[in-house]
Amino acid sequence: MRELLNWKIHAFVFVLVCIAEFIGVKSLNIGVGAIAFFPMLYALILGAIISLPRFKILSDKEMDIASKILGISFMLFVAKLGTLMGPSIPQLLDAGLTLTLQEVGHFLGTIVFGLPVALLIGMKREAIGATFSIDREPNLAIIAEKYGADSPESRGAIGVYICGTLFGALYLSLLASLIASIGWFHPISLAMGAGVGSGSMMAAMTGALAIIFPEASDDIAVFAGAANLITTIVGTFVCVVFSLPFTNFLYKHLEPILGRRSRIQTDGEN
Amino acid sequence: MLDKTLTFILIGIIAIVGNWIGYGVSPIDALPGMMIIAAITILGYAIEKIVPLKIPVVIWVSVIALFVTSAIFPWQQTIVDATTQINFMALATPILAYAGLSFGKDLKEFKKLGWRIVVVSLFVYTGTFLLATLIAEIGFRLTGQFK
Numbered sequence: 001m002r003e004l005l006n007w008k009i010h011a012f013v014f015v016l017v018c019i020a021e022f023i024g025v026k027s028l029n030i031g032v033g034a035i036a037f038f039p040m041l042y043a044l045i046l047g048a049i050i051s052l053p054r055f056k057i058l059s060d061k062e063m064d065i066a067s068k069i070l071g072i073s074f075m076l077f078v079a080k081l082g083t084l085m086g087p088s089i090p091q092l093l094d095a096g097l098t099l100t101l102q103e104v105g106h107f108l109g110t111i112v113f114g115l116p117v118a119l120l121i122g123m124k125r126e127a128i129g130a131t132f133s134i135d136r137e138p139n140l141a142i143i144a145e146k147y148g149a150d151s152p153e154s155r156g157a158i159g160v161y162i163c164g165t166l167f168g169a170l171y172l173s174l175l176a177s178l179i180a181s182i183g184w185f186h187p188i189s190l191a192m193g194a195g196v197g198s199g200s201m202m203a204a205m206t207g208a209l210a211i212i213f214p215e216a217s218d219d220i221a222v223f224a225g226a227a228n229l230i231t232t233i234v235g236t237f238v239c240v241v242f243s244l245p246f247t248n249f250l251y252k253h254l255e256p257i258l259g260r261r262s263r264i265q266t267d268g269e270n
Numbered sequence: 271m272l273d274k275t276l277t278f279i280l281i282g283i284i285a286i287v288g289n290w291i292g293y294g295v296s297p298i299d300a301l302p303g304m305m306i307i308a309a310i311t312i313l314g315y316a317i318e319k320i321v322p323l324k325i326p327v328v329i330w331v332s333v334i335a336l337f338v339t340s341a342i343f344p345w346q347q348t349i350v351d352a353t354t355q356i357n358f359m360a361l362a363t364p365i366l367a368y369a370g371l372s373f374g375k376d377l378k379e380f381k382k383l384g385w386r387i388v389v390v391s392l393f394v395y396t397g398t399f400l401l402a403t404l405i406a407e408i409g410f411r412l413t414g415q416f417k
Contacts, residue, residue: 004277009371014284016367021292021360039292040359040366047370053377060375067372072274073281073365075331079310080361082335083353089340095416098409105402113397118390130390134398159387160394162376169369172395179400185407188416193403196395200369203362205399210359221358227402229332 004072006065008058012050016043025211033181035174036211040204044169074199081225088222095188099226102192106231107238110134111247118156119251119258126156132247135160136198138236142244164198172196173204180212187213191220195227197235202228274315278308281364289360303352307361310335 020039028035051058051066058066085092092099114131123130129147133139135157147153172194180190187209194205206224210217282304286297314331321330338349410416 002273004273005280009368010280010284012371013281013364013367014287016370017284017288017363018291020363020367021288024292038359039288039363043363043367044370047367048373049370051371051374053374058371058374063372063375066368067375069277069281070365070368070372072277073368075311075314075327076278076281076285076307077358077361077365078328078331079307079314079335080353080356080358082310082332083307083339083350084358085332086336086339086343086346087341087350089336095410098406098413098415101409102402102406105400105405106398109397109399109401110394111397112401114390114394117393118386121386121389123386123390126387127390130387131394134394135391156387156390158379159383160391162379162383163388163391164395165376166373166380168391168395169366171392172399175396175399179403185403186410186416189403189406189410192406193399195402196398200366201395203365207359207362229328232326232328 003065004069006062006069009062009066009069012047013043016046016050019043019046027211030178033178034212035181036177036208038207038211040207041170041173044200044204070200074203077199077203078225078229081221084218084222085225088219091219092222092226095223099192099223099230102189102227103230103234103238105193106196106227107133107243111243111250115247115250116254116258119255122259123156124255124259125152125251126159128244128247128251129153129156129158130160131156132243133157133235133239134196134198135164137161139239142236142239146244164201168198169200169204172201173208176205177208177212180209187216187220188223191223192227194220194224195229195231197228197231271315271319275312278311282308284364285356285361288363289355289357292360292363293357295355295357300355303355306338306349306352307335307356310338 020042026037051063111131118127129143140157143154143157190209209220286300286304289295289300290297311331314327317330318327
């Protein structure tokens with residue numbers, strides 16, 4: 001397992017971090033709200049450009065190593081968030097009720113927003129795998145175990161997984177800064193919303209929120225970290241006992257209504 | 271374990287430099303905090319390896335970090351003071367750089383996907399964020415917290 005010490009990957013990261021931090025924070029006002037651009041996003045985008053297969057700079061093997069290092073490097077971030085949370089334990093307990101309730105939103109949100117749209121545009125059983133959760137690794141395992149790795153349900157889940165891996169962090173951080181700058185929500189509500197249960201997405205969203213609300217940046221990290229931890233801890237359990245059966249239940253009742261128009265024209269597609 | 275430890279040291283050095291460029295914290299001031307954060311992480315992995323329960327490492331790392339910075343830990347203040355020197359944004363920049371460098375890996379698979387799944391994925395990610403935010407906001411308004 002010497003591969004974690006691949007010098008090429010670490011050297012690229014070092015250079016990317018230096019460039020990204022040097023550029024610093026920029027904010028772009030687009031009328032309805034503001035979009036925050038910050039070092040994390042530059043590092044993500046520049047890294048993605050370097051990795052494009054057409055440039056032949058990184059091999060598939062090296063990109064695989066980068067993704068392995070990503071998994072363990074996130075633990076340093078978790079440790080940092082933990083050290084912010086320790087002194088705030090009383091505040092976290094005070095907000096305990098809301099912190100617990102908003103988790104319902106994390107688990108229901110993917111289904112409520114995703115399933116009707118999936119059915120309206122003509123997806124069938126793929127819609128279940130695609131929308132029952134945010135489809136990170138543990139969720140893929142649940143679907144594969146229940147329906148098999150080659151099932152339509154698994155195809156849907158893997159599709160959302162790939163989209164999330166590629167664009168999730170970037171999309172959600174732009175969305176978070178936009179929603180935050182509209183001013184409807186309290187920074188702490190948004191921070192809890194950012195605890196979606198995926199490392200890079202949560203980090204990027206927390207960053208965006210911290211730029212929009214600089215005075216609350218540490219509290220944002222505390223509550224985003226706490227929500228993310230809860231989502232991660234209860235995630236697998238909730239997905240098995242609630243999310244998947246509930247998505248199936250909704251599919252059974254909604255598909256005949258919402259999927260009607262698309263039944264003929266999209267057969268065999270997807 | 272050794273390769274993980276060395277990797278954390280490498281990422282730690284990168285984060286310290288980023289923390290210096292981006293937030294003006296000198297590497298000498300940042301070093302103790304970074305060493306503590308790395309030590310918490312390494313300890314988390316060690317405990318996960320030793321304890322025969324199926325508890326993910328993210329929980330161990332969180333529990334240790336929470337414990338050593340909570341009021342019941344005797345050296346709480348020292349640890350909080352040291353780790354405050356590391357801006358959490360500076361620590362996240364290298365993480366997203368590794369994420370970026372693995373981008374090309376899934377691009378081939380992505381090109382095989384239809385447009386439908388891309389649209390649905392955007393709704394899925396929007397939904398989980400917005401609905402949780404909305405419920406938290408309602409909760410805070412009802413309880414009168416965080417006005």
